[in-house]
Amino acid sequence: MRLIMLDTETTGLSPANGDKMVEIGAIAIENRDMSQNVTFHKFINPGRKIPAEVVRIHGIDDARVKDEPSFADIAQDFLDFIDGGTLVIHNAPFDLGFIMAELEDCGLPNIHDVPVIDTLEMAKKQFPRQRNNLDALCDRFEVERGHRDLHGALLDSELLGQVYLAMTGGRQFSLGMDLGIKPASEFVRLPSAARSQTEKSETADLVKRSAVQVRDEDLQRHQALMQRIAKESDDAVLWKEG
Numbered sequence: 001m002r003l004i005m006l007d008t009e010t011t012g013l014s015p016a017n018g019d020k021m022v023e024i025g026a027i028a029i030e031n032r033d034m035s036q037n038v039t040f041h042k043f044i045n046p047g048r049k050i051p052a053e054v055v056r057i058h059g060i061d062d063a064r065v066k067d068e069p070s071f072a073d074i075a076q077d078f079l080d081f082i083d084g085g086t087l088v089i090h091n092a093p094f095d096l097g098f099i100m101a102e103l104e105d106c107g108l109p110n111i112h113d114v115p116v117i118d119t120l121e122m123a124k125k126q127f128p129r130q131r132n133n134l135d136a137l138c139d140r141f142e143v144e145r146g147h148r149d150l151h152g153a154l155l156d157s158e159l160l161g162q163v164y165l166a167m168t169g170g171r172q173f174s175l176g177m178d179l180g181i182k183p184a185s186e187f188v189r190l191p192s193a194a195r196s197q198t199e200k201s202e203t204a205d206l207v208k209r210s211a212v213q214v215r216d217e218d219l220q221r222h223q224a225l226m227q228r229i230a231k232e233s234d235d236a237v238l239w240k241e242g
Contacts, residue, residue, distance in 0.1 A: 003029045003117075004085040005164065007156040008095045009058040011050050015101035020046030021071055022060045024078065024099075025153030027161055028085060032170075034161050040081040041154045043068040059150040072106045079103075082114065086181065088164050090134050090156075092118035096188045104190060112185035119164055121180055126167065134159060141166035 006026045012019035026040040043060065045068045055061045078099075089095050096116065103110050123132035130136070134156060138145040143162045148155055168179070 002085040003032070003088050003161075003164070004082050005029065005088050005157040005161040006082075006095060007089070007153045007160065008098055009060055009151060009153050010098055011046050011048060011054055013094075015098050018048065019098070020044070020048060021098050021102065022046050022050060022065055023058070023153040024074075025155075025157045026078075026081060027154070027157045028081070029161055032165060034158075034165070037161070039154060039157075040078065042074045042078075044071050044074065045069065057151055059152075071102045075103060075106050075108050079108065079111075082111070086115040086117060087184070088117045088119060088160065090118070090160055091120045092116050092184075092187045096184050100184065100188050100190055110190075112183060114184045115181050116184050116187060117164075117179050117181055118187065119160065119167065122167060125180075134163065137163045137167075
């Protein structure tokens with residue numbers, strides 16, 4: 001299995017509020033071996049101001065990204081990098097929400113069917129009622145994070161890779177472990193998909209309705225009215241055209 005550890009940094013908490021990605025980092029791991037990993041790392045110009053309170057978290061300010069490409073410029077390279085892989089993300093709905101929203105904005109194929117493992121979900125099952133953010137998991141599995149002063153997409157992807165391997169048995173994968181692999185669409189429902197589902201539901205309800213029963217006397221009154229309208233219009237009515 002080709003595993004792709006992935007993390008993003010953003011301008012805020014929600015793409016629905018206009019927030020965008022400012023950094024994306026991913027590490028591809030083959031055969032559970034991090035010594036030969038391949039990376040994908042891009043800073044992104046979000047096309048909007050990065051709030052000061054967010055800069056304090058990841059250290060990426062407007063000056064850092066003003067000359068960087070937009071997501072649309074690097075989107076296809078990103079899709080090529082993750083092709084054929086299983087994404088491993090800590091709190092998958094957050095990162096996938098941004099990625100899938102921006103792919104949709106670019107008019108590019110989305111990643112609804114890409115397999116995803118959410119390590120936060122895994123950690124909550126393994127360590128219920130405990131702190132399960134990435135820092136806590138690093139400490140729990142003795143993953144060195146002393147060089148991590150700020151959040152960074154590529155660094156966090158590397159830490160996530162070490163944590164994930166530790167959670168699943170190290171180099172020797174623990175067979176039978178429930179990894180909770182699900183398609184990306186089960187983590188994120190874009191507004192467009194929600195609208196489509198609502199429309200399908202409404203149509204289905206209409207189709208399921210039983211046919212209206214019309215009484216003979218009502219039908220006769222309707223036909224009489226139609227004949228009267230046709231007569232008064234010199235037969236210039238739509239239902240007689242063609």
